[in-house]
């Protein structure tokens with residue numbers, strides 16, 4: 550599933566193609582991926598200019614010249630790309646938005662866990678936690694003190710910190726030398742400091758590499774990411790730890806695959 554670095558890369562690669570452009574034609578596929586259901590997206594977008602494209606958590610947020618906003622969430626398999634109008638349309642294309650330079654913004658999502666959600670002029674949902682790249686250690690400490698769950702599970706909770714998923718939770722905990730099983734509220738100040746710094750550095754390096762492509766993820770130009778070859782623990786079961794050569798272990802925690810070094814990350 551695309552996480553913060555992948556979504557940021559999509560935003561960064563789409564910005565030059567989309568911002569300042571006007572939608573001239575909107576086509577929706579047969580499956581309704583627009584929320585709230587029944588909303589008239591075609592009429593709401595037609596002739597509107599995109600004034601801003603930004604990321605919030607794992608959402609790609611569009612601001613229009615009439616002040617309305619909507620976001621696209623890529624879900625598990627979503628791809629959002631700018632294409633020439635002549636490019637062949639992929640199966641499972643749910644949105645084709647033709648721009649005033651005749652290029653097309655296309656949203657493809659075979660498994661349909663993604664969505665296009667109209668926000669109108671309402672503010673962001675208050676349920677999202679802080680952005681990890683801008684987060685202070687003291688804020689993070691407060692968030693972690695609020696849950697009894699294991700730190701790995703807490704990191705996946707978008708209300709505690711927004712934008713992290715399975716890959717970057719595992720990578721950040723390994724970089725910080727913290728067991729995924731440690732109860733979040735039992736982390737001490739030194740551990741929270743290390744984790745705050747590790748999350749930022751892992752996410753920044755992943756953005757620098759254009760994100761991780763495991764299966765479907767591509768950026769706004771249709772290109773795969775490069776960070777998957779630099780994963781230290783995620784999907785590295787049985788391989789030697791980068792620091793201590795102990796075999797990386799995989800367990801299932803809260804229903805999710807969790808990868809860690811049993812030596813560097815002991816409880």
Ligand SMILES: [Zn+2]
Nearest residue numbers: 790793810813
């Ligand atoms: Zn190790």
